[in-house]
Amino acid sequence: MEMPKPDTDLLARKPQIVARLREVLPRDAVIDDPNETRAYECDALSAYRCQPLAVVLPRTTAEVAAALKLLHEMGVPVVPRGAGTSLAGGSMPQADSVVMGLARMNAVLEVDYENRFIRVEAGRTNLSVTGAVEADGWFYAPDPSSQLACAISGNIGMNSGGAHCLKYGVTTNNLLGVTLVTMEGEVIEVGGAYLDAGGLDLLGLICGSEGQLGIVTEATLKILPKPEGARPVLIGFNSNEVAGACVADIIRAGILPVAIEFMDRPCIVATEAFCHAGYPDCESLLIVECEGSAAEIDEQIGLIRQIAAAHEPVEFREAQSADEAARIWLGRKSAFGAMGQINDYMCLDGTIPVSELPFVLRRIGELSKEFGLDVANVFHAGDGNMHPLILYNANTPGDMERCEKLGAEILKLCVEAGGCLTGEHGVGVEKRDLMDVQFAPADLEAQMRVKDVFDPKWLLNPAKVFPLGASASRRAS
Amino acid sequence: MRVESEAQLAEAIRDAGGALAVRGGGTRPVGRSLGAPLEVGISGITLYEPGALTLVVGAGTPLAEVEAALAAEGQRLPFEPANWGGVLGVSGESTVGGVVAANVSGPRRVQAGACRDSLIGVRFVDGRGTVIKNGGRVMKNVTGYDLVKLMAGSWGTLGVMSEVAFKLLPAAPAQTTLVLDLPAGAAQPALAAALGSPFDVSGAGWLPGQGAVVRIEGLSESVEYRVGRLEALLAPFGPVRIERDAASAAIWASLRDLEPFIGKPGDLWRLSVKPSEAPGIVARLGGEVMLDWGGGLIWALLPEGSDARALAAPYSGHATCMRGSAGVVFEPEPAPIAALSASLRAQFDPRGILNPGRMG
Numbered sequence: 086m087e088m089p090k091p092d093t094d095l096l097a098r099k100p101q102i103v104a105r106l107r108e109v110l111p112r113d114a115v116i117d118d119p120n121e122t123r124a125y126e127c128d129a130l131s132a133y134r135c136q137p138l139a140v141v142l143p144r145t146t147a148e149v150a151a152a153l154k155l156l157h158e159m160g161v162p163v164v165p166r167g168a169g170t171s172l173a174g175g176s177m178p179q180a181d182s183v184v185m186g187l188a189r190m191n192a193v194l195e196v197d198y199e200n201r202f203i204r205v206e207a208g209r210t211n212l213s214v215t216g217a218v219e220a221d222g223w224f225y226a227p228d229p230s231s232q233l234a235c236a237i238s239g240n241i242g243m244n245s246g247g248a249h250c251l252k253y254g255v256t257t258n259n260l261l262g263v264t265l266v267t268m269e270g271e272v273i274e275v276g277g278a279y280l281d282a283g284g285l286d287l288l289g290l291i292c293g294s295e296g297q298l299g300i301v302t303e304a305t306l307k308i309l310p311k312p313e314g315a316r317p318v319l320i321g322f323n324s325n326e327v328a329g330a331c332v333a334d335i336i337r338a339g340i341l342p343v344a345i346e347f348m349d350r351p352c353i354v355a356t357e358a359f360c361h362a363g364y365p366d367c368e369s370l371l372i373v374e375c376e377g378s379a380a381e382i383d384e385q386i387g388l389i390r391q392i393a394a395a396h397e398p399v400e401f402r403e404a405q406s407a408d409e410a411a412r413i414w415l416g417r418k419s420a421f422g423a424m425g426q427i428n429d430y431m432c433l434d435g436t437i438p439v440s441e442l443p444f445v446l447r448r449i450g451e452l453s454k455e456f457g458l459d460v461a462n463v464f465h466a467g468d469g470n471m472h473p474l475i476l477y478n479a480n481t482p483g484d485m486e487r488c489e490k491l492g493a494e495i496l497k498l499c500v501e502a503g504g505c506l507t508g509e510h511g512v513g514v515e516k517r518d519l520m521d522v523q524f525a526p527a528d529l530e531a532q533m534r535v536k537d538v539f540d541p542k543w544l545l546n547p548a549k550v551f552p553l554g555a556s557a558s559r560r561a562s
Numbered sequence: 563m564r565v566e567s568e569a570q571l572a573e574a575i576r577d578a579g580g581a582l583a584v585r586g587g588g589t590r591p592v593g594r595s596l597g598a599p600l601e602v603g604i605s606g607i608t609l610y611e612p613g614a615l616t617l618v619v620g621a622g623t624p625l626a627e628v629e630a631a632l633a634a635e636g637q638r639l640p641f642e643p644a645n646w647g648g649v650l651g652v653s654g655e656s657t658v659g660g661v662v663a664a665n666v667s668g669p670r671r672v673q674a675g676a677c678r679d680s681l682i683g684v685r686f687v688d689g690r691g692t693v694i695k696n697g698g699r700v701m702k703n704v705t706g707y708d709l710v711k712l713m714a715g716s717w718g719t720l721g722v723m724s725e726v727a728f729k730l731l732p733a734a735p736a737q738t739t740l741v742l743d744l745p746a747g748a749a750q751p752a753l754a755a756a757l758g759s760p761f762d763v764s765g766a767g768w769l770p771g772q773g774a775v776v777r778i779e780g781l782s783e784s785v786e787y788r789v790g791r792l793e794a795l796l797a798p799f800g801p802v803r804i805e806r807d808a809a810s811a812a813i814w815a816s817l818r819d820l821e822p823f824i825g826k827p828g829d830l831w832r833l834s835v836k837p838s839e840a841p842g843i844v845a846r847l848g849g850e851v852m853l854d855w856g857g858g859l860i861w862a863l864l865p866e867g868s869d870a871r872a873l874a875a876p877y878s879g880h881a882t883c884m885r886g887s888a889g890v891v892f893e894p895e896p897a898p899i900a901a902l903s904a905s906l907r908a909q910f911d912p913r914g915i916l917n918p919g920r921m922g
Contacts, residue, residue, distance in 0.1 A: 197838075198758055199751075199754045199758070199837070199838050200754075200836050200837050200838050201757065201758065222760070243704060244704045244708065246702055246704075250702065254675060254679060255702065255704075257679075257708065257711065258675050258679045271898055273896075273898045273899065273902075274896070275899065277836075277878050277879070278836045278878060279834050279835050279836050279858060279878055279879035279880075280671065280676065280834055280855060280858050280859070280879075281665060281667070281676050281678070281715070281834055282715060282880075283834070283879070283880030283881075283882065283892060283893040283895070284880075284892060284893070284895050284899065284900075284903050284921060285712060285715070285716055285719075285720070285903045285906060285921075286665070286678060286711045286712055286714060286715050286716075287712075287899065287902060287903070288711075289678060289708055289710075289711025289712060289714070290707065290708060290709075290711060290712050292708065292711075293704050293707065293708045294707055294708075310758055310759055310760045311760060312760050312762075313760050333613030333614070334613070336612075336613055336614070336615055336732075337612050337613050337635075338732075339636055339637075339732030339733070339734075339735065340732070341731065341732060377762075377784060378784075378787055378788075380783065380784075380787055381780075381781070381783070381784040381787060381788075384781050384783050384784055385781070436700040436701075436702045436703055437700065438611060438614050438616065438699060438700055439611075439613060439614040440611055440613055440614050465702070468700070468701045468702045469614065469700050469701070469702070470700075470702040503698070503699055503700070504698065504700045504703075505698050505700055505703045505705045506705045507703075507704050507705050508700070508702035508703060508704065509702055509704055510704070511704050512704075512705060512706065516705070520705070520706065523705055523706075524695075524705075524706060525695070527692050527693065527694055528694055528695055528696065528706075529706070531688065531692075531694045531696070531709060531910070532696075532706050532707040532709065534909040534910070535707055535709070535712075535906065535909070536707075537909065538902060538905040538906050538909055539902065550706065550707075
């Protein structure tokens with residue numbers, strides 16, 4: 086993975102840049118000691134690291150605006166950061182940049198049940214948004230696996246999803262409005278506590294733009310009344326193909342569970358060793374979660390049982406208690422941790438049409454043998470969002486490079502199968518150089534023209550999303 | 563001119579000597595229409611996978627054709643697109659591209675999202691005549707910027723769509739509507755109570771001749787259960803009448819297509835607002851109204867020449883003059899938003915030939 090050569094002039098001007106920032110921000114909001122900025126050298130894609138010039142941690146929208154105005158004036162690139170949990174390197178700094186972290190902006194500004202929204206500062210963590218309304222019987226639907234740690238600003242940047250988006254949609258479907266600060270330091274209100282834009286859908290454009298169009302400091306989010314209950318079933322199968330066919334049949338039957346999760350044998354074996362969830366010994370398993378009152382869940386699970394029976398499952402386990410439900414989810418929720426125990430891993434995020442599931446899984450198996458690296462599959466089957474985990478050893482010379490190559494092959498496979506490079510993690514630096522597999526030059530040009538509108542000098546997170554060759558002339562100007 | 567392929571569409575735009583008035587079926591004559599007519603007749607279902615809940619379709623395909631194909635598999639477009647032809651006084655066949663260009667969402671918007679939320683991919687030709695694709699045919703996709711959302715509701719001013727892809731939902735086997743005999747100005751608190759319940763309400767509005775209406779859809783036993791719970795919840799607002807299946811469906815078709823307003827004189831306004839503001843706005847507007855989206859969408863039939871924005875103020879959100887003589891059709895935007903929008907149009911359509919002035 087390559088980053089642009091740092092601007093030596095900016096590196097040399099670090100003391101002046103820091104001094105100017107201290108003129109407009111409180112003393113403790115500007116960090117320039119390399120021992121302290123080291124904490125910001127990477128995000129959750131920790132294989133790639135780079136120390137920034139400095140880090141700023143503003144407390145208000147006005148401070149964000151003041152800092153951006155100044156950095157714009159001085160021509161300093163800015164890398165926005167929520168909680169730093171990006172798996173795509175979305176908040177990885179570049180050497181000549183200032184990281185703008187939103188962690189201190191985490192207040193709840195307004196809760197309105199009558200109009201079903203909450204307004205928060207964007208540094209607030211995903212789970213604590215639900216935490217603010219849970220006691221009154223409400224929740225915020227998008228639930229990325231990192232929801233305990235990840236921030237709403239990052240969720241908006243990457244248009245994050247989660248396990249339950251089959252029913253509730255992803256971030257963009259649950260976002261009503263934002264306060265956006267442009268690179269020039271202008272504060273703009275987009276959307277609000279009403280539905281849909283009057284003019285062009287700028288909100289839809291901002292969500293998922295990976296911090297390249299502006300810094301979101303506040304967000305108005307849709308909240309929902311909590312369903313009366315939820316219950317998962319676990320269904321084990323003796324082949325991936327059959328499990329895939331069962332998913333399609335459940336969907337065709339008109340049942341819309343809130344989640345359909347899939348794990349293959351390597352993943353089942355690893356999680357069993359890690360957390361002893363008591364999963365059956367089988368090739369693949371599905372976890373299907375239904376919501377509603379007890380009787381409604383019974384009705385849905387009855388239908389799912391009938392459909393599954395036609396596929397001769399090796400096991401159909403229905404949770405009879407909260408404890409059993411938790412055990413069904415335990416292995417799935419521990420999957421990444423379990424893999425981390427075995428080895429280093431790279432987590433991919435391609436999406437494929439659900440109908441291509443058996444083909445893609447078979448082909449991943451072949452590629453895994455070819456490259457000599459194990460791959461475990463755990464993913465959101467209902468919407469085709471795959472998370473192949475490639476196991477490698479960072480201490481073995483050449484392993485990391487082999488892993489990157491295998492990852493690229495798998496993502497190309499997803500695109501060939503009619504899908505895309507990333508379903509919910511974002512492009513960042515990780516998938517940046519694969520963008521031309523999915524997009525023609527004209528497609529990328531159209532997207533870059535959008536950045537030209539919001540950030541004409543290309544200072545916001547400039548080395549992300551677009552292949553460096555494609556963005557070179559814009560970044561240089 | 564009528565184009566029937568993407569290549570023809572690209573050529574027509576490249577060769578255009580001046581403004582083009584882009585249209586699908588011509589059923590949404592909202593805003594100014596200047597220039598030589600360009601009708602998008604790129605028609606037909608490219609791909610339909612019921613097991614993956616996805617559909618890819620030519621932008622000029624009649625909406626009715628799409629809905630029939632989906633109904634045959636027990637599925638539907640989640641956002642319940644409206645037919646405004648009747649109330650806007652035009653004939654013609656609504657196309658899916660037109661639905662997307664206007665981001666038309668019906669009553670189920672409160673539960674299943676807007677048209678733009680179901681739209682997962684587009685192919686379009688920009689003002690230079692370049693073919694551009696964005697999104698795809700899978701329902702989770704964050705690869706690059708979301709130009710799919712930008713195209714929805716852009717009224718053909720950024721590019722002309724040749725193909726669109728949707729995620730779908732299973733059609734509900736049963737539906738029931740709870741009806742409360744309340745005046746329009748008193749409906750919103752009851753609708754908010756229903757939408758704030760865990761019973762997955764899929765429609766909440768008010769229409770003349772009925773009153774406040776709340777819809778439940780799903781598997782039949784589940785619908786019965788939730789209707790029972792909602793009946794108790796809504797009892798404090800007044801007596802509740804129950805309408806099932808076909809009778810229930812008729813209520814929502816009437817609200818969706820604004821049937822009570824068809825053939826009536828006056829200016830038709832559409833206001834998207836914070837729902838709790840609805841009672842005040844309804845009182846200030848006077849005239850006849852219909853409510854959807856729990857009060858968040860107000861349709862108002864006002865005397866000719868009325869300025870609904872002045873009458874309704876203060877409100878958050880936006881008002882559009884759908885039919886009438888008002889000078890400003892779309893809500894004027896704050897300066898920074900207007901500047902960004904103008905700049906986006908200049909990037910996508912540098913010659914300013916695609917539906918110029920359509921959105922004001």
